Amino acid sequence: MPRITPLSGNRAGLLGRLMNAAARWREGRDFTPLQIVAHSPPMLLPYVQMSAFSQGRTLLSPQVRALAMHLAAHLNGCAWCMDYGEHLGTRAGVPAQKLSNVHAYAADPAFSPADRAALAFAEEMTMVGGRVTDETFAELRRHFSEREVVELTLAVAAENFFNRMNAALGVEEQGFCALPGSRAPAGAADGA
Template identity: 35%
Template sequence: MSRIPAVPAERAGVIGRLAYRYARRRFGAVPEPVAVVRWHRRLFWASIVGELAYERAARVLPENVRELAVYRTATNVGCSWCVDFGTMLQRHRGLDIDRLRDIDQYPTSPLFTSDERLALGYADAMCARPMTVTDDQVARLVERFGRDGTLELTYSIAVEDQRATFNHALGLVDQGFSSGEACRVPMPGA
């Protein structure tokens, strides 16, 4: 159970209930971080606007590269909620989720492309404390993905690090989005 409880729908206000309804329709359930942050109305708005803007802006990198780096960030932080939700999102996007079991072996696993390995290594370097990102690493990213792609990757990893740290600190754990019962969440367009 989270360290701060979710705001129940009956206490979420009209806007909160509309946001919950949208989330249920889109994801099959209200993501607990959304319901927890609803206690702080301004942060609720800031997080929703920020997430929607990020979703619309992040279009340069190949989806598999970005999503794997985000997933790796969640595993580095140790956020089971983010791992669960991220697995569901990858499944919905038609990405291969079976290989996520081998994410720790990405440097040598044939399941990951050289582009994915480059992004996953960058996620590891960004999440290390202290950070271990090198000039050479960024230069290789710019060479492969361009400046825009490198900026998008960096932003995506940083945003996920923020999400995962927030969720993990508040004790938010997986909601079952990626397993059994949560597969009730329909594929987009289905």
């Protein structure tokens, strides 16, 4: 149960109702995080615009972006983001097994060298302080252009924003996706 009451109907205000109508049209249901942000109407539009970092058109592969964001959600222990991230990842064509094993990317042969570089970057970026080593960055640059690195950085930063907000406010998963073994490994929330 969220720590803040989700607002719906007239209580959500006009912009909140419009944004959740768009969510229902796109995904078949209201988004609990949007219903919570509706408590602060001036923040609704900037909040939704943050999703452009995670779902907008980019030169960066949507599969790589989805994997990196999903790893951040795992590391931060955000149930809502893991749930919705699995949904978006499968929609982007990421195999369910890769989504389920994203936390083991370094040892899993299903992940390409480019996947591993992006995921190592996302992992370091997600840790407290967000410091990325020169070695990790150099490996990332072997696989991605400057534009792709910027797009990956924005996507992971946005994911961390959503993760931290949802976890702090107790936003739970909404059942967008039900992949086996997709929940955060024990202690994952302690890493961020």
